Structure formats: structure tokens, C-alpha cells
Amino acid sequence: MNNPDEPKLRIRGLCKAFGAKSVLRGVDLDARAGESVVIIGGSGTGKSVTIKCVLGLVEPDSGSILVDGIESVGLRGAAREAVTARMGMLFQGGALFDSLSVWENVAFGLVAAGQKSRREAKPVALDTLARVGLGPEVGELMPAELSGGMQKRVALARVIAANPDIVFFDEPTTGLDPIMADVINDLIVQCVRELGATALSITHDMVSARKIADRIAMLHDGQIVWSGPVSEVDRCDNAYVDQFIHARASGPIRMAVRR
């Protein structure tokens, strides 16, 4: 099972359509243990759907998703929970539970999985908040009282509190100012390294992608059109990647102005 050559996460031929609209058309992607892979691509190319398929939030129409060599597509009930329990996801808007205080949000996964009681989980939650640079006084606040950047940090703390093997980041820097975005990028790199986790991120922010990625994959029109080490992204001769990283309106990628 833990063959060192075997990727932590192997996606093959992943397809998903919503009604007549085909979003994923055979995505192939690997992520080795401890590797940070960033999927780049324009809006509506299927980046979020890819991650949601891996997490089991969206059922793919066809294709295979191997986690540690075990097929996860079609898993249900306890078997699905066992796979999901090893994953963590930072949602684009943070998705903090607004009826719970900050520390209860961070402790949620620990308590829900039955690892700890509420009383035991609180110090762990406060420690985890400290790891993302937030003091214990923040723990008692409600999510609505926090700024966007602080909410992202709390959401990151909630992800790492449960020590996941695989973490997903959905546009982690969207909506943040450049300085806060850089802080979040640094935190992501640091936390992923400390966890020793495999990270799969999606973003259209190239600054963020360069910072957190070991490897970059470009998704266009439901397929991976290029993938390679982050150092090669500037030297590759792929027209899609070239247009995307240089943010040019003209090129092979045609933005759907009207849908």
C-alpha cells in the first residue's frame, strides 16, 4: 500500500458533467506524498469540481481517484468517512460556522471525530490558533467579528487542527490584499511542511501558485493541458500556460464572456 513510488493521490480520466455542460473531460493528475501541487486555470474550467470530486462532495460520472492506492470513487458511509477523515479543505470563503465561536470552529473536527471531548479540544484549538499567528483572545470571538484575512487564518487553523494527510486549498488568497495574501501563502507553506501533508491547491493567483507549489498543473476546458515543476513554468512552450501566466487576453484560451 505504501509503495514509495506510488503517488499519494492518483486521478485518472475524471469526468463530470452538470446537465448538458461537461465540466471535467478526463482529468489525469498525480500528487506524491509530501508534494504540493497547484492547479491553475481560468474561472469555470473545473478546478473546484476536481477537488470536490476527490473530497467526495461531488460524485464523478466516470474516472478513478486512488488515495494511497485505494479507489475512493463510489465509496459510501463509513468507508467514505474513513477516507475523508484524512483530508482537510480550506474553502474559498473560509466557510467558518458562524453560529460557533472561533475556537469551537477550530476544535470542530477533533470533537466530531470523537478524538477529544470539548474540554480537551479547547487548548488544542488555542495552540493551533497560535500556529497561524492568532492569540487566545481571538478564540472567544465569533467569525463575523473577524476580518477576511483573520477568517482565512482561522479556517487554516481548522484544517490543520485535525492533522490531515492531504490538504486542499481552494483559492486561498482570493479577496485578500497582497500583504495578507503573502502571509497566508507563508502560513500554508509552513503548515503543510509541518504536517508533512500532500497539498492540492487551486488558484488563479500566479504569485501564490509560485510560492506554494512544488509542481503546477494547468487545467483548461476540463483537461490538464500541462504539468511540471514550478521552476519550468516560465520555460515551458505550452501556449495555454504562456498566456495564463502572462495574463494576456489574446491566445488559445478564449474567455466565455457570455455563458
Next chain:
Amino acid sequence: MKALAAIGRAFLALLEGIGRLALFAALAISHILRPPFYPRVLLRQMVDIGYYSLPVVALTTLFSGMVLALQSHTGFARFSAEGAVAGVVSLAITRELAPVLAGLMVAGRVGASMAAELGTMRVTEQIDALSTLSTDPMKYLVAPRLLAGFTMLPLLVLVGDVIGIFGGYIVGIYKLDFAPAAYIDQTWRFVEIHDVTTGLVKAAAFGFLVSLMGCYHGYRSQGGAQGVGRAATDAVVSSAILILVFNYIITELFFAK
């Protein structure tokens, strides 16, 4: 032929909707019965539905009882049957008005807020986040709300029964010049335990329906703020209609000879 096709499509969509709702309800009930349970969430919902709806239900039933006493008095005075006022007020309140009005008021207050809360959680990905944190959203969000609605509305209606009858009593004594002892005696002689229990059975059914529609529309909402607004409206309208339909069905079951 086009008209027939349109009717057929609408009918199929209706059946599909009923099927989806039935599956949703069955799944939610199975989660109510299976651990893990979330007592903190349940308690919070019980307080929200039961305690915070008390003023609304109390005011509604109080004034209904008062109006009923006035109306029935003017009606019965024609036949010199004023003595029946106390009985009519208590029967109407316990069997019909308290459960139906409390159900409708709770549908407006709680059903809409459930749909809006769950709808917002859906569009801000909080429901997805629950799934990624080893928590089944149906179990954590829907099951406690259904159980709280099912258990709290009968309690509200019990309080509403007392307050409604008290409303009739106030009008009877201070406006219609009944003797207090005679009014209370009339009430006791008319009301049977059966009248109260059927009202409570209705209340339990209505509480379940209100929570079910609130959760169902909120859970499935999509499309941002507009979708959340639509979910809240749909929840209130559908639960109000279902309350009236089920009121007839339950009455038929209990009282039809």
C-alpha cells in the same frame, strides 16, 4: 399536443419533487434514530423553536380566544344559548385554533429562519465544510431541527390552549358578564382529554412539517442571496399549505364517524 406535454411535464416534476421530499424525510428520520446524537444542537433548536416562539403563540391564541368568545356570544344570543360560549371557545381552541394558528405562526417564524440559515450555510459552503470535518450535515443540521419541531410544538400548543381559553374567559367575565365560577364549570364540562390530545397530535405533525420544509428548502437552496430568499419563501408557503391539508387529514382520522 403541446399543451398535453406541458401538463405531463408539470405533473412529472411534481411527482419528482414529492419523491425527493419523501427521500429527504426518510433519510432525516433515520438520522434521528441513529447515533451520534448532538444534544447541544438539539437543545439550542428546542430553545429557539419552543421558548422564543412563546410570545407569538401566546398572543395569537389569546386574541383568538377573545374573538371567539365575542363572536360566539353574538351568534348564540339569537337562540338564547349564551351558556354554550365557554364550551365553544374551549373546543375550538384545543381542537383546531391553537394547533393550526401556532403551526402557522411557527412556520412563519421558524420555518423561514431555518430555510435562510441552512440556505446561507449551503451557499457559503459551510455544509460542504461539515462533510470534510467528519460530520454528516443531515445528522448535524437536519435531524435535531426535525426532532425539536416535533417535540416543541405540542408543548407550545399546550400553553396556547390554556392562554386561548383564558382569553375567552377574560371576555366572558369582563365584557359578557358571565359568572367566573359558571364559566370555568362550563369549560370543564365541555372539554374532554380527547380534545386536547388530538390537538397535540396535530401540533406534533405540524412541528415536524414546519421543520421538514424549512430544512428541505434551505438544504437544497442554490444561487446566492436570491436562492436563499426563495428557499425561505418556499418553506413558509409549503409548510402553511401542508399544515392546512394535514389538519383536515388528521381531523378526518380522529373525528370522522
